[in-house]
Amino acid sequence: MKKIMLRTLAVFIAIAVALVVAVVAYMQQPVFGKLPEGERLSRVQASPNYKNGAFQNLVETPFLTNGATEWSIRIDNALAEKGAPRPVHDIPTHKTELRSLDPHEDLAVWLGHSSWYVQVAGKRILIDPVLSDHAAPLPGLVTAFNGTSIYSVEDLPQIDLLLISHDHYDHLDYPTITAIKPLVNQVIVGLGVGAHFQSWGYEPAKIHELDWYGTYEVNSELKIHATPARHYSGRTFTRNQSLWVGFALESGQRRLFFSGDSGYGDHFAEIGRRYGPFDWATLDSGQYDVRWANLHMNPEQAAQAAEDIRAKYMTPGHVGKFALASHDWNEPFKRITVASKGRSYALWTPLIGQTIPFNGSAQLFARWWDTVN
Structure with missing residues (x-):
């Protein structure tokens, strides 16, 4: 009996060691990046x-x-009633042909979640692009809602500026970033x-790293300001070795704001x-939970933040493509x-792929989420 127990223990130890070795080996994959x-x-x-x-x-x-x-959190998520964190049917979209747009027209196109294509001051800008069908280091995890992955790298024009708010997988997507290089x-x-x-x-000369309230002057017509956010960073178990930011875009004609992930x-x-x-402005408005209340805003906090920054129009962000919290997807x-x-602001809620023109024209956006189960 003692020999059987020792052999069983040896087998368990061997399996544990093999698992640790496998995890360590996999963690060397490029998807995890570098510190x-x-x-x-x-x-x-x-x-x-x-x-x-840190x-x-x-x-x-x-x-x-x-x-x-x-x-x-793991136990609660396993035992709690699931609700509807994902829609059953496809999300409605309206695909704008990005390569056909006049670059001298100021506009934004929502690509889903926190991803945006923006044109301002004659520059084509991509913000937090996740064109993969998942937002995790492995396919099959944190998968996109049905119907939301309507853009691929082939749909993109030349990009003057790529802005990344922080290094989490739903903002810094390795397959997308390497493909658009x-x-x-x-x-x-x-x-x-x-x-x-x-x-x-990426060539080091192309990479510009900013601290909070730092500025990158693109030219005399456009400045990019990195703004504080209330969040964290890290693609592995090591946290907060890189900075999480929002972005204020300032041109002679426009002032636009992207909050990135942020608590209030x-x-x-x-x-x-x-x-x-x-x-x-587009503000973090989803994937909130009372269990991590400091890291993401709920919609009421986002509404207050829109007034705090003195936005004329606001669009919710961090919504509509990935489920990272337990609330209903359309909540x-x-x-x-x-x-x-x-x-004091007006709410704009475009479809994924729908153009938001910044030309002063009246904008009407449907309550499209009410049409999806």
């Missing part, structure tokens, strides 16, 4: 926002809230994120004071519609 090192790491460590070996939010930001732990002229990211790009073959905080009012008022749209009533 900052050398001169880049020195720049990271010199940031006033990098303390005690980037810090401007205010205290506990990772989990409401008494949650990572284990309790020949199309991209310049890359603008938060401090440390350039390590991923350089490891994936006083930084929105400061962004409004520095760079507002904004002609239009953010319903709640932001109610929360926006009587506000």
